[in-house]
Amino acid sequence: MSIVAEAFRRTGVIVAVATALGCGSAMAQTPVKFTLDWKFEGPAAPFLVAADKGYYKAEGLDVTIDTAGGSLEPLNRIASGTYDIGFGDINSLIKFRDANPNVPIKAIFMVYNKPAFSIVSRKSRGVTTPKELEGKKLGAPAPDGAYAQWKIFTQANGIDPSKVTIENVGFPVREPMLAAGQVDAITGFSFSSYINLKDRGVPADDIVVMLMADYGVNLYGNAIIVNPKFAAEKPEVVKKFLNAFLKGLKDTVKSPETAVDSVIKRNDVAKKDVELERLKMALKDNILTPEVKANGFGSVDADRLDKSIDQIAITYDFKNGKPKGETIFDASFLPAAADRKL
Numbered sequence: 001m002s003i004v005a006e007a008f009r010r011t012g013v014i015v016a017v018a019t020a021l022g023c024g025s026a027m028a029q030t031p032v033k034f035t036l037d038w039k040f041e042g043p044a045a046p047f048l049v050a051a052d053k054g055y056y057k058a059e060g061l062d063v064t065i066d067t068a069g070g071s072l073e074p075l076n077r078i079a080s081g082t083y084d085i086g087f088g089d090i091n092s093l094i095k096f097r098d099a100n101p102n103v104p105i106k107a108i109f110m111v112y113n114k115p116a117f118s119i120v121s122r123k124s125r126g127v128t129t130p131k132e133l134e135g136k137k138l139g140a141p142a143p144d145g146a147y148a149q150w151k152i153f154t155q156a157n158g159i160d161p162s163k164v165t166i167e168n169v170g171f172p173v174r175e176p177m178l179a180a181g182q183v184d185a186i187t188g189f190s191f192s193s194y195i196n197l198k199d200r201g202v203p204a205d206d207i208v209v210m211l212m213a214d215y216g217v218n219l220y221g222n223a224i225i226v227n228p229k230f231a232a233e234k235p236e237v238v239k240k241f242l243n244a245f246l247k248g249l250k251d252t253v254k255s256p257e258t259a260v261d262s263v264i265k266r267n268d269v270a271k272k273d274v275e276l277e278r279l280k281m282a283l284k285d286n287i288l289t290p291e292v293k294a295n296g297f298g299s300v301d302a303d304r305l306d307k308s309i310d311q312i313a314i315t316y317d318f319k320n321g322k323p324k325g326e327t328i329f330d331a332s333f334l335p336a337a338a339d340r341k342l
Contacts, residue, residue: 029062030237035074035086037222039067040267042279043191043286046111047087048262050248059240070171071145072096074225079103084230085241087111089145090223091312094328098318104228106330109242109298111249112221112286117146117212119153120193121185122178128208130157130215139169139183146187149217151315156216175200191281199274211285219308220300221286223329231333238333242298246335249297253288253342256280288342296340300329 036044047065050056056063066083068074074088075096090107097104119138121127127136130153140147154161167183175196177183186193190209197207213219224245231238252259260276267275291301305325313322334340 028060029057030060030234032056032061032063032085032237032241033083034063034065034241035077035083036065036067037071037074037086037088038069038192040263041192041270042260042263042275042277043282044087045256045259045263045279046249046252047245048248048266049251049259050244052262052265053248053251055244055247056241059244061237061240061244063241063244070141070143071148072143075105078105078225078227081227081229083227085224085226085238087222088225089115090220090225090328091115091148091308092145093223093225094309094312094323095316097323097328098316098320101320104327105225106228106231107223107225107328108231108238108330108333109224109245110220110300110329111223111298112282113289113292114211114213114286115145115217115219115221116189116191116282116286117149117217117219117221118188118190118193119146119185119210119212120178120188120190120197121208121210122202122206123208124206125178125181125184127185130159130210133185134160134163136184137165137167137182139167139174139177139186141171141174141187142168144171144187146189146212148315149212149219150187152217152219152311153212153215155314178202190285191278194281195274195278199271218304218311220305226333231330235333239335242333243335243339246297246340249287250342252279253283256283293342296337296342298334298340299331299337300325302326305329 071089071092074086075093077083078086127133169177174186175193178186179197179200179202190211194207194209198204226238256279260279263275264270264272302325309322
């Protein structure tokens with residue numbers, strides 16, 4: 001064999017091996033189905049940034065991210081095994097587990113250290129404090145995560161609930177009804193209702209946001225949750241997902257102006273300035289809390305979680321006994337504490 005032929009033969013072998021390795025790497029990507037709790041809006045940016053910057057792929061994961069229709073849908077999706085990992089309200093998860101004890105879905109990374117549950121009203125409707133809700137009409141979607149805390153809120157603020165008219169409204173008409181003066185206040189997530197009202201032309205100085213966490217509702221908020229079978233069979237995949245998400249979260253905190261582009265590219269009707277403001281609200285009010293600044297992202301305070309379950313018992317009758325926080329939140333999948341520091 002000539003020297004030239006031998007060189008071609010060896011080159012061909014190298015290319016074949018490289019191609020095989022490349023295919024093997026692509027085949028090694030583990031599929032993960034992930035569900036958000038809502039639309040592609042500003043607060044979803046950390047999950048999307050991790051996808052766009054290749055952080056999931058670098059961990060060997062092929063992650064599909066889908067939207068959802070509210071707090072309960074991710075729980076049903078995760079419990080059924082239709083989705084592997086999701087983003088949802090830990091308080092709804094606690095009640096869901098009590099009602100479905102054979103499906104022990106768990107929270108594994110706390111994202112909203114302070115929940116976005118709020119009462120949103122208008123000064124022009126005469127509601128600027130909790131007590132002023134008496135004699136008024138409150139628009140509240142029945143499955144709304146914020147409305148689920150109504151009983152806690154009324155007890156903490158000395159409100160007589162019999163003096164507040166509750167109107168069950170749909171999510172799409174909630175803010176339009178407040179903007180039109182058909183209700184005097186609404187329940188909702190702070191960064192959603194406030195921004196939506198502004199976008200409908202309600203003056204910012206007429207909008208009152210009463211973040212329930214500032215008025216005696218001492219709960220945690222949205223967390224990353226996992227299907228128990230998936231977690232048991234693929235614990236390393238769950239850890240890799242959280243590693244990648246953490247990088248996306250840190251990038252979002254560092255530059256929300258850049259991170260929001262990952263939302264806009266997936267939502268044709270979204271406006272960048274609107275979603276950026278929504279994201280910045282979530283970062284300031286719900287994610288970058290004093291507890292997170294002290295302890296880092298992702299974890300929970302065990303005593304605080306137990307006390308939050310005590311508050312949930314005000315609104316919900318546990319059928320299988322009040323759970324301990326350690327059965328609800330599993331910290332074993334979290335990235336190293338040093339990596340989770342701001």
